[in-house]
Amino acid sequence: MAVKVSDILLIPQLRDARILAGENGLNKIVYRIASIEKPFVDHREYCYRVARPGDIYISKLYMFADHMEKFSKEIEFQHETQGSGLITHKEMIPHINEDALSIADRYGIPIIAIDDHVGLTELIFAVVDLILQDKAIANDVFRFQQLLQNDLSYSEIRHFVMSLDPKMGDHLQALYMALDSSLPSLLFQLPSTDFLLPLYDGYLYVISDDDDSKINERRKSFLKKIADSYHGYHIGISEIAVSPFQIKTSILQAVDAFVYASHLDLTITEYDNLNHFTLLSELRPSPSLRKYRERLDKTIREFDRINKLNLQQTLELLVITSGDYRLMAEKLFIHETTVRYRLNKLKNHLKYTDYNNFYCDMRSYVHSRWILDDPLLTNRPSLGKAQSFQRRNCSYCRTVLRFFYLFERIFLFLSHFDNHFRDMIESSADSNLNIPKQKTKGAILMIRTHKMWEMTWLGVKQAVNDDLGIMLPIGSIEQHGHHLPLCTDSLIPTRLFLDMAEETNMIVAPPIMYATNSRPQSGGGQCFPGTTSIGGITFINELEDILREFMRHGFRKIVLFNWHMENSNFMYEAAWLASDKGTNRAVKILVMETPFDSFDKATMDFLYPDGFPGWGVERAAMFETAILLHIAPDLVIMDKAVDDRLEKKVFYDKLPIESQFTTKSGSLWKATLATKEKGARIWQELKQTLIPIIKAEL
Structure with a gap:
């Protein structure tokens, strides 16, 4: 988890900082913080000797006060040595020449202005602390990976927990998540007993405390911040473990819940709610699960190759929607009758007489594909209790699985089934649906x-x-x-x-x-x-x-x-x-x-940190440019973008058209402020605004 310039902007001392130029370089990695002692042009050999890639510079720029043309060369030098940006005080803004800002924009070298009262020494300490914290996190990431990838004994796990600094509480809970953008650690003020670090392609958050109520409180607070800060995410949550030495089990439970959530497109899933997915996940080390999947896989794929029924996607939706034909039809963009036809045809081919048995087995087939094919589960070890399964034969595993199914079927029978299960059973009573083959085939292919x-x-x-x-x-x-x-x-x-x-x-x-x-x-x-x-x-x-x-x-x-x-x-x-x-x-x-009139204040502040100019000037300016950078970046010629404005903005038009009523470029405001990130935020806000309205009104 390398520190980026964007992470440094979250430091309290930079809360009111202004980005003067080089906004497209905020993802640059920062390895060191350095001061500018001498202008580059006057001390070339010295500057080349001490500069390193990833240096972010801090300076009051006094040495350039009467020679700002040298400052342009300083930015060129940063680009040449792969520097990560420069921080100065706002009092220097009037003295910074446009040429330097233009060079910084061209090369993506952020120039940041902070409040004059912020001490540079104080800022240096804050940045150094952040870099050291990142190095500590990198060490923790390595250790947690070793914990998960190796089959450690109880005493080895105990040693791992005891060596953690700081010490953990007696109880703990793990959350594993994937987000639609990076997770800055400074976004969360965590207690010293908690861990938040990148792991594999996501993030791991371990909450520990002696009091379960405090764990629940911190989890809810964390999830609220995630919901407020990110539009797309999947989170898996473990059970609350009653011993810190169960940390490995908790993390793997969270990973299982995350995989389940991501396949079902759920935002948050708790391990307690995985039902028989948990059992199948524990069978993963055993060859019986792979044999079970391969047996059905071969039969279904061959049948689908001949009949062209798109069965893989249909079966996944059968599981995702819990057998809701109407939702399946909407997702597949076909008629509900066509869904029934596909499933009945497969049921008959596989020689099932009971639809509930068919549903349970198809669900296990889909879950087994998720478990065996998901890269996150493929290389991870099983939970400790799964090791006993590895020592049993495949017949035993199949017996356990069948017993689970039998229990589930009895439960479903006693609860009289949900509507969609009743629907399945009623339709299975007449497996020879009166659907002309030609018409059904056409319905599948038409849309x-x-x-x-x-x-x-x-x-x-x-x-x-x-x-x-x-x-x-x-x-x-x-x-x-x-x-x-x-x-x-x-x-x-x-x-x-x-x-x-x-x-x-x-x-x-x-x-x-x-x-x-x-x-x-x-x-x-x-x-x-x-x-x-x-x-x-x-x-x-x-x-x-x-x-x-x-x-x-x-x-x-x-x-x-x-x-x-x-x-x-x-x-x-x-x-x-x-x-x-x-x-x-x-x-x-x-x-x-x-x-966009309904965008909330947080979004508007993100899009227009220096103030909103009004929708009237957003023509070929920041808003539309940002959207196209998100949806069609190949159509944007960003180096041609200009900041323009009307000479005369009035409430009337005049014919013939006079030059002061329009602009020479065609842009009515600042197009150069656009970024792909702003475009993604706008796009998400537009969809979140329009979709509920369309659903409600129609």
């Missing part, structure tokens, strides 16, 4: 994609029959500065809809790309080559005709999403007319635009 333009007419008919909705992205062909493509307004809603299509049960229509005329203060006007527009009446007629065609196809749920501001009222007018002036109750049309 292969959420993109309407890639479907056949049979696919569209199937989507209508399955009551799917349709989403229409609306954009423009309009200039977006020197660095973004003309299709920006069309690309963003199209990609957004495609990302949301499966979860909202929709297909995506081809976007409307020719839009109404661009206005000077919002899109640059019709002054730029490439901006290709149509009149408002033409737009209304076109959109109304498209909506009526969707209704003719049979779609009853339609979502419109516009990214080109000038389309707004014309879009609503077309929807109003197509719905017979709002009186057609058979069809629901959702008209959506500007969802």
